[in-house]
Amino acid sequence: MIRILFFLIVVFALGLGFAWLADRPGDLELTFNGYRYEITLMVAAVAVTAVVAAVMIAWWLTKAIWNSPYTIARYFRVRRRDRGYQALSTGMIAAGAGDAAKARLMNKQAAKLIRSDQEPLINLLDAQTSLLEGDHDAARQKFEAMLDDPEMRMLGLRGLYMEAERLGDRAAARHYAGRAAEVAPQLVWASTATLEEKTERGDWDGALKLLDGQKSGRQIDRDVANRRRAVLLTAKAMSLMDTDPVAAKNAALEANRLQPDLVPAAATAAKALFRQNDIRKGAKILEASWKIEPHPEVGELYLHARPGDAAHDRLTRARKLEALKQNNPDSSMIVARAALDAREYREAREAAESAIRMQPREGAYLLLADIEEAESGDQGRVRQFLSKAVRAPRDPAWVADGFVSDRWAPVSPITGKLDAFEWRAPVERLTPLIEPYVDLEEDNQPALAAPAEADVEDTIVEPAETAATPVEAAVQPTAGPTDAAKVEPGRMETPTAPRPLREPRQRAAKASEPDAFMPTNPPDDPGVTPEDEVEPTPRRFRLF
Template identity: 50%
Template sequence: MIIRLFIFLLVVLGLGWGFSWIADRPGLISITWQDHLIETSIMVAATMVVALIAAVMIVWWVIGVIWTSPLSVRRYFRTRKRDRGYQALSTGLIAAGAGNAVLARKMSIRTRGLLSADQEPLIHLLEAQAALIEGRHADARAKFEQMAEDPETRELGLRGLYMEARRLGANEAARQYAEKAVEHAPYLPWAAQATLESRSQSGRWDEAIQLLDQQRAASVLERGEAERLKAILLTAKAGERLEGDPNGAREDAKAALKLAKGLVPAAIIAAKAYLREDNIRKAASILESAWKIEPHPDLGRTYVRARSGDSTLDRLKRAEKLEALRPNNIESLLVVAQAALDAQQFPKARAKAEAAARMQSREAAYLLLADIEEAETGDQGRVRHWMAQALRAGRDPAWVADGIVSDKWLPLSPVTGRLDAFEWKVPFGQIEGPVEDGTLAADEAIATLPAITIREDVTPAVETPENESINQVVADMQPVVVPQEDLAVAAKTPTATNVTAEQPPEAEKQDEPVPFFGRPPDDPGVKDASAEKSPTRLRLY
């Protein structure tokens, strides 16, 4: 518009300058035509020429308007009809989005009468959406198939077919629609995500990684998310190659660790691959690096049992090295406590397990204390005490995805097939219950621990001093014979040690009439004469 105005101003200025130039240079024009002499000034002649040109232009415009008036009239009504059709199409799409099936169907019919489906492909979309709302899924699928054949609406039609296949549970058909969409448009998020999950479920890790790289190049995924998903795919690939190709599994796991340094499964796979090559140093380095980022029980078990020929004391030293890397951590304390239990160093195991319970009231700490109690004292009362504390304590974290708890990490959710779904956390269904402070709960549990009750069929563990011989220890554990006179005094005096009395040997019993059922009567008024004539043995612990 501004350009046209500028050109108009230039034309007006040009005419004004031309008339002014002619006015400054007067003259006379004579024309002889058929014995007629016509004389006029230059100014008049120029004015007549301009007026003639303007008249011709006006006449030409009038003739053009009259000539094109039928076309103009048709164009006017066609434009009006098109506008009404687009208005009906817009109203119908809004009604379909709102779930108004009646209005959507009405606007669909009106749009069909006002617009041509060949010129406006959105009419197919409106009809398909109206059919879906009304429950006519077969008609909707037919519309989506028709749209999938048109290059202009191919992506929209494939998405509709994909959603219908997912609704019907036809996962293979949905996968094929997504694959077809990715071939033409790898930048579509829904198609790329579905294809990525389907390729991962079928174990086509290389194709999944290639598609992920395409998404990253097309800026469909952010850099951090793309690197995380690629690390998951590399870890899954390494896990499958670990048995048959340890070298390839090691390289894939190391590449995954470069993208996600705290990925525990990748660190474990890389370490196991190095261990298969007897490269303990590099395996330990990878596990230690991962332990510094995030202490995990699986890392601790793999690190402590890196060499199958190590003694329990060697494993304890390795566990203590992990504790030095991440001190004041519950996982470090539990690893050391378990290693100390395996090495039968019960005081250290008990101290570490109690420290872990004080740091965080978790069932793993109390179950470990129960194992220590079973191995050290064999007292079932104390074992049951720790088991009861484990029931009250908070649950241990586990690999959880979509409500499913797994004992090992998986790259995909078994429920939805979603990639990178598993998280190391406390299962949601196990959070219920009283929330207690770890230190207070552990202190109360330790304070209420029952005293040791020694059973005759259980030999307690005895710590042998280094300067004392085995014979001396065995001699101290022999039964002590106490006279009957001291027995009455001992029975009246309470002691901290539980005492169990044995009946005298059969050889020392005096001849006497055998009572009913071969034993003295149950009447407390009848005394056993043999008890006064023979000493009683006591076993003291």
């Protein structure tokens, strides 16, 4: 743009000069070698301008001819470079799409057209292609070679980190992440891996310092940083609870201030306050946490805030928790347990049944069994509640990466991830187990073998002289390996496929049915409840 303006200014100046000369006519007289030349001023100006232009053109032509070899070489070099970058771009797209063959072809073309020391992306494409081809050893060698190049060092560390994560070598992965974090602390993946490594070693102060650096560098959001800081402070308070109660209390209180909904932070802060006889402040923290989300650990701490309280005093505190969070199964469960300890069986039963109506689960049925055994000792109803507990969904627990724990931890024991534990029902059994085990793949097991035995007894059957009835043949056991000597000579027995093993959960459900362990003559067994009773339908089977 500046060149265009300068050109326009020069043309405008020349135009003004020639116009000024045209308005002022004159003659120019020149004597040279005995001759006298007379020309007008305008012709002289045009001649001078033409001579200058001719000199400039001659100089440009001379320079172009002199530099023509370099110009031609540069043209072909630029053309070669453009083809190389086109091949490199196509290869990167192919590598991203998972086309290993095309990526390798484009990598070879790019390496021929562009030198790898001039374009580091060729090394990256080569390593990515090796990964797509499954040659991880070659890829690791290429990533290690990148460590010598300052421009490619971070890329090499990232590749080695990903390979170590793939192999499950967490120590090597965190080593590479630590090296990357020392050089470039702004890398989120490196700082996160280093943070997990410090938390696994229990270096809570170092982890908090690294987290502050991430927050100041705006690598993570403010809410995420506050959550992680609360988790780290809670873990620090739990580790200092026995050695430094004051520091543990300060860390737990700060964690509770940052994340009031973090149950371990509230529980740890309350424990620290209770140890310093600050019952009132600790109870307020637990009440605030209970209002946000009721948790059994919070309820137990609240009930046993004063160890010398009587059972009825704990029941009164449980009722207060229920008033803070009404129509909640955990509130009803805490009242039911406290009432059972106080021997208020009626209130305990009503609270447990209310919890079941809101959310049927294993713990509520087990609590009903305890109440029934403590109040009446009716073993029949106790077994009934126990069988329902087996079929009911499991109680919530601390779950992280499929690992179920009774206690909260700051990191996952499986992957080492920070703040991985969640309070939820384990995935092993989310719905009640009602249907019995049925092997649909067995062709040799008749459907009427199990239910037909009771009906056959009610059917009048004449004594059979020779052949067995179809029902008898169906319920007769199949000869196994131990019965091979009983098979008549000349008669071939069809071997039956072995029955597959039942799943552990199904075996446990079958073994927990009342009929599996009911005594021979239980006088106190009430049988099934009226809502579970089903009117039997009479059935008859034709034997011939």
